Amino acid sequence: MARTCAGDVSAFADLVRRHHSAARRLALVSGAGNDADDVVQEAFVRAFNALAGFHADAAFRPWLLRIVVNLTRNSYRSRMRRAGLVFRAAQLREDGDAVDPQGVVLEAERDRRLWAMLRTLPDKDRQVLGCRYLLDLSEAETAEVLGWPRGSVKSRTSRALTRLRALVEPELAGERLHG
């Protein structure tokens, strides 16, 4: 990290290799859809430009991921503006992300269904579940990434899991009936 802060580009490339996957997963689960790769690239570029002000003792990953969340939010709003029509928002959420050709290729049917259900949750639910379980961040790291109080992370996680479970359980019940 110190080498990267000092502008060592090979060290920066190592950081990209190390954190790219987490950044991309978070962009995808946060709703970046087909913009995920652009969001991730821009996040790394901004991080690189801001390294001079970065505290080397601070954790790079939460800092980078926070940039990803903010950029995804802006990217989503931008896509909404480009779409022009508010009523298309829901359709974009469903179709834009469902197409997702660059994003999510999941081999396991179980993963595909869980991903589809996860995408139907509200933004904040997806973000908190993404941080906590897709990226395996702690509550403290999640709070830092999302800029929420730690208590909110805990309560939002619980509510989001309940919502997701309500979506998952009927499907599991169906599996039991047909299995």
Place this chain on the structure above:
Amino acid sequence: MGEHENGPLVRDLGDLGRALDRPPSPSAVATIVAAALESTEKAPPRPSRARMLLVAAAVVGVLALSVHTDDMFRGPQQDMGTAQAPVVGDCATWATMDVVTRSELADGSGWSPPSELGPWTAKEYFTRRITSDKLAAMVQYTHGDDTLSVEHYPPNAVADALPMGIGDIAVVQVGPYAAEMIRPSHDRYYRVNTSVTDKNGTVERISTVCDGNRLTWTALDGSSYALSGTIPEDTMIALAENLT
């Protein structure tokens, strides 16, 4: 709802996270690094005091460390005539590039690349606008799992004479042209800047980030070429001769 009730769902989410966990391709990494470098050239970040001290420390003797975006490339590996570095990668990316058809590339750049180059087949065509009136062009060829990139720059494009971070440079012959074979230092990226002056005298610069050999030469019409890929040097030179 107790945590134990969510246990299976939490495990499934963890499995989903692992299923989505994929390392970036070397090309994705190089693109991000190139974009970061170009962004600093447009709006150079003000170095922190700590950063300046680090640079100063490096100047006075910590030569083995890489300490500055530019200075890091000028390490002790830069001695000429060292042993040939292993062929590990290429220069197949700019910070931004437009996917185009072959005819669009030819119309925009004035270069008509071959669709076949020995056993290699052109797979993707790209352009990059450097100035309002000039395009750089790139073609990526494939042969089995190997890739080969050919860059084309308009006349009067000037590449760094001594790109930062390289292992060494050898002068070789490509047909009638004197060419340079740039070799990487082990396991490190190097950057090649190419500057182009537009009709108004404005100089624009684009960067490519490489981790493999790069063969460059300038043709009679002033256009310059760069060939890079995961192939032996002799093969690279033979292919370059087919392009001249």
